[in-house]
Amino acid sequence: CRTEQRGQGHPITEHTGHLPYPPTRHDNDLRICTFNARTLASHENQAIFEEAIRGIRYDRDIKEHRTRVLLRAAEERKSLKKAKQSLSKNRTPMDAALGRTGDPITSRSGIEDRMQEFYTDLFRSEIHSVNRKKTQLMKNVWCTGPAVSLHGDDLVETDAYVYLGRELRCNGSIDSELLRRKRAAWGAFANIREVTSQLQDAKLRASLFDSHVLPALCYAAETWPLTKTTVSFIRRAHRALERALIGTTLFMQQKKNQSCADIRRISFLSDPIVHITRAKHRWAGHVLRRDDDRWSTRVTQQFPHPNLVRPRGRPPARWRDSIEEYAKMPYSTGRSTRSSSQRAPYQHWMTRARDRSNWKNCDPRGFA
Template sequence: MAETLEELGEMLTDLNDASKQVGLKMNMDKTKVMSNEHVSSSPVTVGGVTIEVVDQYPYLGQVIRLGKSNFDKEVARRIQLGWAAFGKLRHIFTENIPQCLKTKVFNQCVLPVMTYGAETWCFTKGLIHKLRVAQRAMERAMLGVSLRDRIRNEEIRRRTKVTDIAKRISTLKWQWAGHVARRADDRWSRKVLEWRPRVGKRRVGRPPTRWSDDLRKVAGSRWMQMAGDRLGWRSLGEAYVQQWTTEG
């Protein structure tokens, strides 16, 4: 990360030179450059190769994207990957085996694919709704029913007994928030959480949803200090999860 593209180019050149000294080689096809609107676009060249400039890129299993609604595409990708995992296991979900085994397979093989990295997402009602709609469709496929059968969602969940995706991702985020807030070292997760990059006047219109907004609704503005009390934080987590499981 750098403040200017010139500085970034120098950092990449240093990395390339240091890599060669120990017998390593940078993969320029997998090396990309991303910048926000405050940086003037100009080419970055390393070792005679111009690095491609992109507006999004999958990194460590997630799509990194700058700007508003930067989690929409990641959620859509997660749903697509969830359906892919579901399709590979469809023979299990359609076979005449006990429902408890189907539930276990779904919770351990499909749900983790859809919720990987969810603790880093900025939750919105629309995001939660998309995930729950996808899960309901999978549950109907597990039972061999369709929307035309007019079976209520509550009844379908009673039959499948799978973990609600909204409950899973909100639980993951609450646990991760407490874990990061209690860190006393100098790691990046704590630094990024406390970083305040915006300066000057903000744009007209509704401000973008911040990662900690939904945490503040339950624990208040001093939520990081409250996370130090593990028992109290765990009890507040029930209210936090409840606010998302009742949506949509």
Template sequence: MAETLEELGEMLTDLNDASKQVGLKMNMDKTKVMSNEHVSSLPVTVGGVTIEVVDQYPYLGQVIRLGKSNFDKEVARRIQLGWAAFGKLRHIFTENIPQCLKTNVFNQCVLPVMTYGAETWCFTKGLIHKLRVAQRAMERAMLGVSLRDRIRNEEIRRRTKVTDIAKRISTLKWQWAGHVARRADDRWSRKVLEWRPRVGKRRVGRPPTRWSDDLRKVAGSRWMQMAGDRLGWRSLGEAYVQQWTTEG
């Protein structure tokens, strides 16, 4: 990460040189450059190779984007991967429902795929709704029912006994937020929470949802200090999870 493309080029060149000294080689095909709107577009060259400039790219299994609605594509991708995992296990879900419910296959094999990286998402009602719609469709497929059967969601959930996806991702995010806030080292995860950019003017209209907005709604503006009290933070977490399981 750098403030200018020139600085970024120098950092990558240094990394490339240091890698060669220990017998390693950078994969230029997998190395990408992404910048925000405040940076002028200039080519970044490392070892005679011009690095590709992209609007998004997968990093550690998650699609990284900048700007508004930057998690929409990642959520859509998570839903798609969830259906792929569900499809591989469809014969278990449809042919042996009692055993499937007893071993909680859905919670162990499908839900983790759909919620991977959820700790970093900016939650909105629309995002939660998309995930819940996909989960309910999978639950109906497990039971062999359709919307035309007019069975209430509460009854379907009682039969499948799967964990509400809104509850799972809100729990994960709250736990991760507390973990990061309590860190006393100099890692990036803590730095980005305290970073306050001052470049350019704010766009006209409603500002995009920030990662900590829903945390502040429950714990207040001093939520990072409050996270130091583990018991108090755990208690507030119940209200945070309730916020998304009822309103989402």
């Protein structure tokens, strides 16, 4: 877990002028640790933390500080984009969580116990109204320890939950999410089926399908590892929708001895795997060009320790494997060519993704 400490050693009362860092709710020497977008606080400063949350001065201070930084950059004729990026870089790393006495906690079990104590005290406060029926706990196989209780009752453990329209599982499996995408695609197709069945223009019908059904089928697919099973499932689901669009069935297709390529020439639909590949390409560029130190960027750029040894057997497919497959080609366009005049020096795909124009030329499927 990554921890952060803000405000330690420089309380707001010690400054007479403007602060050189963005004001926070815990400038009164309140020590805060962040664990995966969750907040921990020491027990002694709990009342200060709750009182600071109730205040409305925080949002106004942030706005004033942001205005000062942008005005200073404009007066000095500096880049406003870099000034905005600097607003999120005032962070001081800390090595451990803090216990009730303020001493650092380095053990894993101690951190888990401290988190459980903090959330129990926090949810008992008046500022947090928690629906106990909807509050559940999800943890992976590496998370051990006692059950987390809320108001004396243990939280119910769950294996999956839906967040922003996507089902997340602690084991990383997307099998159930693929079934949800298939049902969502058929639901989106049912909404336009009455219109598409009366359209005679095949290209207009395909455009309507690609703008309504394809996004529902490939929602959040830029975060999937493209395994053979995933690719096969998406293709089968898309072909079934394609046959329903043109008014045929699998039996009629086999009876007429038509291939999938023949159906595609009739329907004029886009390939779903190409759609996913382009989405992953765009998403990889967005992630690696970020400067606000998000978890998605840190995890993407993480490399295993050189002393670690992989277990026996083929490793599971990773998210970056489908990108490295074409980005590692040492050519300017990403396509294989025999002409040596078009070859470019090899660059790692993460290096190329930080340059927007270079990353667009790297896409083997063409511009999105």
